[in-house]
Amino acid sequence: TSATTPSTTAASEAWFERARAVTPGGVNSPVRAFNAVGGTPRFITSASGAWLTDADGNDYVDLICSWGPMLLGHAHPDVQAAVAGAVARGTSYGTPTEPEVELAEEIVARTPVERVRFVSSGTEATMSAIRLARGATGRDLVVKFAGCYHGHVDALLAEAGSGVATLAVPGTSGVPASAAAETLVLPYNDREAVLAAFEAYGSRIACLITEATPGNMGVVPPAPGFNAFLAETCRTHGALFISDEVMTGFRATEQGGWGLDGAIEGWTPDLMTFGKVMGGGFPAAAFGGRADLMAHLAPEGRVYQAGTLSGNPVATTAGLTTLRLATPEVYEQLDATARTIRDAVAEHLLAAGVPHVVQTAGTMFSVFFRDAAVRDFAEASQQDTAAYAAFFHSMLDQGVYLPPSAYESWFVSAAHDDRAIQTIVDALPAAAFAAATA
Ligand code: PMP
Numbered sequence: 001t002s003a004t005t006p007s008t009t010a011a012s013e014a015w016f017e018r019a020r021a022v023t024p025g026g027v028n029s030p031v032r033a034f035n036a037v038g039g040t041p042r043f044i045t046s047a048s049g050a051w052l053t054d055a056d057g058n059d060y061v062d063l064i065c066s067w068g069p070m071l072l073g074h075a076h077p078d079v080q081a082a083v084a085g086a087v088a089r090g091t092s093y094g095t096p097t098e099p100e101v102e103l104a105e106e107i108v109a110r111t112p113v114e115r116v117r118f119v120s121s122g123t124e125a126t127m128s129a130i131r132l133a134r135g136a137t138g139r140d141l142v143v144k145f146a147g148c149y150h151g152h153v154d155a156l157l158a159e160a161g162s163g164v165a166t167l168a169v170p171g172t173s174g175v176p177a178s179a180a181a182e183t184l185v186l187p188y189n190d191r192e193a194v195l196a197a198f199e200a201y202g203s204r205i206a207c208l209i210t211e212a213t214p215g216n217m218g219v220v221p222p223a224p225g226f227n228a229f230l231a232e233t234c235r236t237h238g239a240l241f242i243s244d245e246v247m248t249g250f251r252a253t254e255q256g257g258w259g260l261d262g263a264i265e266g267w268t269p270d271l272m273t274f275g276k277v278m279g280g281g282f283p284a285a286a287f288g289g290r291a292d293l294m295a296h297l298a299p300e301g302r303v304y305q306a307g308t309l310s311g312n313p314v315a316t317t318a319g320l321t322t323l324r325l326a327t328p329e330v331y332e333q334l335d336a337t338a339r340t341i342r343d344a345v346a347e348h349l350l351a352a353g354v355p356h357v358v359q360t361a362g363t364m365f366s367v368f369f370r371d372a373a374v375r376d377f378a379e380a381s382q383q384d385t386a387a388y389a390a391f392f393h394s395m396l397d398q399g400v401y402l403p404p405s406a407y408e409s410w411f412v413s414a415a416h417d418d419r420a421i422q423t424i425v426d427a428l429p430a431a432a433f434a435a436a437t438a
Contacts, residue, residue, distance in 0.1 A: 010053035016042040025097040031067075036405040037389040040397075049415035052401055060401035063341075063418045067403075068247050068276040071326055071334070073415025079280055079321045084401050086121065086317040090310060100311035103320040104286075107278065109244075110255050110323075113267040113288030117297060118311035122246035122275035123151030125285040126209065129271045130155065132287070132336050133207035133240040134186045135303035136296045141201055143208040143239075147190040147217030147377025150209055150273075154179040157376070170255045188214060194233055202237035207271075209242040212257025215407035215409040216247065217380040218366035219247035219359040222261065231267040240293070246275035247409070248284060250323060252362030254331045260362055277326070280318030283309070329412050334363040341365075345423045352432035354387060364409045369435065380407065390438035391431045398427035 012080050018024035027033045027041065034041050042054040044098065050073055052060045057317035062074070086099070104116040109264075119125050130142055144150065146159040154175045171180065184201065186193040190209075198205065208230060214220045219308050221275060227243070234241040255263060262268065275285035288294065296303045309315075315427065341367050349356040355371035368374050369384040369391075388406035398424060403410065 002195050008056050009040060009042065009054075009058070012043045017054055024033035025111075029405070031405055031408070034404045036385065037392045038083075039393065039396075045221060049073040049075070050280065050413055050417065050420035058399070059401050059418070060396070061399060061423045063146065063402050063410045063412065063424070065413050066070070066281060067430045068251055068409075068411050069279060069281050070231055070411075070413050071251060071277045072322055073413040074281075076322075076325070076415070078325060079318055081202050082321040083280075083282075083314060083318050086314045087353050089313070091314050092312055094308065097311065097313045098318070099316040099320050103278070103284075103291075103316045103323070104288075106320060106323045107179070107274065107286065107288060109296050109383050110250065111258060111272060112262070113272050114285050114291040115294035116288035117294065117305065118284060118286045118287060118303055118316065119305075119307055120283045120309050120312070120315075121151065121272065122285045123153055124307070125155040125246060125275055125287045126156060126242075126244055127148040127275040127289040129242050129303065130207065130209065130291075132296055133242060133271060134302050136293050137238065137240060139204055139239070140182050140218070141184060141205045142182060143184045143186060143197055144206055145210055145214070146185050146376075147188055147220065147380060148211045148244070149211075149216035150211075150339035151246070155183050156209070158183050159185045162239050164371075187378065188220060189226055190376065191226070191229055191270065198233055198237050198239075202239070205234075205237060207240040207242050209244055212243045212245050212248045212262075213260060213361040213364075215361065215364055215366070216407070217377045217419040218368055218374060218407050220374050220376065221320070221361050222382060223375070224261075225265065227261055227347060227382070228267045229264040231269065234270070238269040242271045242273065243269035244273045246273050248361065248364065249274040250277040250326060251411075252364050254326065256327055268336050277322060278313055278319045280320075280322035282318045283316035284311070284312065284315035299386075317348050326414075331363065333414055334412055337416045338363045338365055340421055341410070341412065341424055342426055348432040349435065352436040353431075354432055354435045355384070356390075361409075363412060365410045368373075369406060384438070387435040387438045392436040394431035394434035395424075395427050398423075398430065400424050400427050420422075 052062045150156040231241045245256045253259035271289035273287045297302045357368045369387040374380045
């Protein structure tokens with residue numbers, strides 16, 4: 001159809017060679033490289049709506065969406081105009097500004113948090129939330145789940161998903177044993193393991209951190225009631241429950257991952273972390289929570305946390321404009337788009353006889369190349385990554401840019417219109433065949 005068939009990738013290859021001469025692995029974040037699937041990552045020179053254009057002039061339907069942020073699609077005219085207006089007024093003052101208050105109000109309106117503090121990355125958000133939890137409780141231990149990724153915070157890199165999973169690095173070198181020793185890693189969706197950990201260490205646990213609905217080992221939804229159980233277990237033991245919504249916030253639903261079960265089951269996290277969508281494509285992230293807990297932060301309290309570019313006026317303007325445009329109708333449309341793509345992928349993989357499971361969390365979904373549902377990281381690891389690599393490259397050759405790893409959520413945007421969806425659907429028969437014969 002309308003996607004241009006990649007004729008050459010010579011320019012991307014040349015740029016990647018230059019990149020590798022000056023940057024480790026040629027990339028500034030590991031999953032951007034094609035280590036898991038082979039080949040050369042495309043150098044993107046521009047993007048508009050649902051489409052990416054590379055240095056060779058090839059167009060791709062984007063199913064990465066900057067790993068989540070681009071909810072409205074690339075170069076949305078209203079976001080562009082708001083950002084241009086902000087830039088014209090100067091890009092950073094190091095003083096309080098109006099858009100950071102308005103963005104905090106928007107986050108407070110959509111989620112159960114009462115106070116918000118801005119930072120510049122999801123990593124900073126989780127790192128700061130954990131420091132706050134430790135400061136507020138006077139305890140040191142942190143509980144996390146295998147396969148959940150919370151950024152490259154020392155204490156949280158043990159058995160993380162995403163890029164760490166892709167590279168099959170068991171944790172990472174460079175993290176002191178002392179930091180890892182403060183972290184308890186449990187299998188996801190395993191109530192027994194949670195109860196046993198709290199039984200053994202309950203009075204020493206500062207917090208349990210989890211993804212609201214994990215997306216960094218592929219999409220692995222919590223079993224019904226699991227998040228409520230976690231919140232309750234934390235409360236019983238005086239530990240804080242941190243829901244990491246860097247990926248799911250304002251993305252899975254209008255109210256993020258919390259909108260999928262928290263609003264219904266009636267539990268509230270003590271602290272939450274946000275990023276991606278709320279930055280509208282700029283480096284902005286946040287953590288927030290109950291007013292009494294957030295009061296522990298400097299300058300009110302004794303837990304120090306700061307940032308030169310925190311709440312940056314350009315970034316918060318982009319985020320604010322994005323969230324204001326992300327109406328309930330937008331999420332309905334994203335749901336419908338995601339459903340259409342999911343159904344088409346399943347139909348063609350089935351027709352080609354490729355074992356697969358599609359798992360969903362609101363507008364997020366991922367495809368596991370295995371024949372049974374995935375409940376935790378151990379199960380996510382038992383998939384046919386060679387089949388995924390073949391599928392990925394066939395899609396890429398036909399103008400569809402999927403995450404270059406089987407351990408990632410796929411992301412759609414409000415700009416994924418009929419033409420973009422049709423391009424995906426048209427690519428599926430050949431990609432499914434490639435996966436079947438991998
Ligand atoms: N938490 C979650 C759930 C994430 O998905 C990510 C990023 N993928 C992070 C934290 C870290 O965010 P950042 O990459 O902005 O540091």
